[in-house]
Amino acid sequence: MHQKKNDAPRRDIIFSFEFFPPKSEEMEGQLWNAVRDLQDWNPEFVSVTYGAGGTTKAPTLSTVTRFLADTPFATASHLTCVSATKEETHQVIDSFRKAGVTHFVALRGDAPGGVGAPYQPHPGGYANAAELVAGLKQIGDFEISVSAYPEKHPESRDQAADIDMLKRKADNGADRALTQFFFDNDNFERYLEKVRAAGVKIPVVPGIMPIQNLTQLKRFAGACGTVIPAFLDERFAGYDDKPEERAKIAADVAAEQIEDLVRRGLHEFHLYTMNRAPLVSAVLNNLGFSRQTARSAGAAA
Numbered sequence: 073m074h075q076k077k078n079d080a081p082r083r084d085i086i087f088s089f090e091f092f093p094p095k096s097e098e099m100e101g102q103l104w105n106a107v108r109d110l111q112d113w114n115p116e117f118v119s120v121t122y123g124a125g126g127t128t129k130a131p132t133l134s135t136v137t138r139f140l141a142d143t144p145f146a147t148a149s150h151l152t153c154v155s156a157t158k159e160e161t162h163q164v165i166d167s168f169r170k171a172g173v174t175h176f177v178a179l180r181g182d183a184p185g186g187v188g189a190p191y192q193p194h195p196g197g198y199a200n201a202a203e204l205v206a207g208l209k210q211i212g213d214f215e216i217s218v219s220a221y222p223e224k225h226p227e228s229r230d231q232a233a234d235i236d237m238l239k240r241k242a243d244n245g246a247d248r249a250l251t252q253f254f255f256d257n258d259n260f261e262r263y264l265e266k267v268r269a270a271g272v273k274i275p276v277v278p279g280i281m282p283i284q285n286l287t288q289l290k291r292f293a294g295a296c297g298t299v300i301p302a303f304l305d306e307r308f309a310g311y312d313d314k315p316e317e318r319a320k321i322a323a324d325v326a327a328e329q330i331e332d333l334v335r336r337g338l339h340e341f342h343l344y345t346m347n348r349a350p351l352v353s354a355v356l357n358n359l360g361f362s363r364q365t366a367r368s369a370g371a372a373a
């Protein structure tokens with residue numbers, strides 16, 4: 073991919089990074105190495121995911137607490153309301169607030185049976201993310217991000233139902249939506265037009281997944297409802313045993329996707345890091361950022 077000159081700080085793009093709490097000591101080392109490596113990129117904020125299926129809050133809370141204490145990043149905590157009464161959810165919110173969290177990524181979450189299992193709201197809990205946003209707003213003046221699904225949430229009846237839920241989340245006080253990762257920018261643009269036509273005014277921030285491994289991603293994408301376009305197979309064909317070349321293609325693909333979205337008027341992006349730094353850094357380099365210019369753009373902002 074053609075590289076831009078790095079002589080002026082790039083100011084037309086802002087980005088955030090998503091991490092997940094480590095599940096082992098080895099993964100713990102991997103996360104904090106990645107965080108150290110990504111420190112100079114000056115993201116708008118970072119976010120830490122919340123255990124799937126209503127699992128314990130502890131790993132997210134301890135990870136978020138360390139982000140707040142040891143890094144310069146504005147840090148958001150993801151939060152789900154699955155399998156919990158409202159009181160239990162409020163206790164969780166309170167413990168995050170006490171740890172210094174002011175920004176939540178508010179989600180319904182998946183059924184405890186996993187992605188695709190039928191979802192049963194807890195009878196005494198929040199039934200969906202729109203209700204959770206309203207609950208958060210009653211508790212405090214938090215910054216709130218929510219999810220959006222350009223290719224439709226797998227459980228949604230249709231895209232109109234999906235967009236209606238996004239509108240409810242925005243009407244209840246969400247500040248921005250972060251999308252599920254996608255690779256089809258034409259589809260995203262059509263989706264965004266429908267979102268705007270429905271009266272949703274908050275930023276809808278594309279979720280960008282740099283492709284560490286296309287085969288693994290295909291398994292995961294199916295459950296999320298993300299289509300893997302044929303051009304990706306073509307780009308990666310023949311590179312299965314060539315990790316260095318594969319990484320270069322992955323960085324090009326993600327940077328090209330972002331540049332194309334910038335041409336379509338987008339300027340904010342949420343990068344799924346998978347707790348690894350090199351590919352994310354390569355994408356930002358390809359976009360014409362350098363660590364130094366990212367820092368000075370941040371200082372000037």
Ligand SMILES: Cc1cc2nc3c(=O)[nH]c(=O)nc-3n(C[C@H](O)[C@H](O)[C@H](O)COP(=O)(O)OP(=O)(O)OC[C@H]3O[C@@H](n4cnc5c(N)ncnc54)[C@H](O)[C@@H]3O)c2cc1C
Pocket residue numbers: 120121122123124125126150151152177178179180181182183191199200201202218219220225227228229233234235237238250251252253279
């Ligand atoms: C940016 C992002 C971050 C995420 N982070 C996490 C995380 O940290 N932890 C985690 O566990 N998961 C996470 N998820 C996954 C998310 O929890 C699942 O996609 C979940 O199934 C829906 O949660 P939601 O907040 O999007 O739901 P909602 O916004 O409440 O609903 C999503 C859509 O599903 C439909 N829907 C909801 N409930 C029903 C129902 N009962 N019947 C039919 N249709 C229904 C609605 O039409 C709606 O449009 C994340 C997803 C995204 C996009």
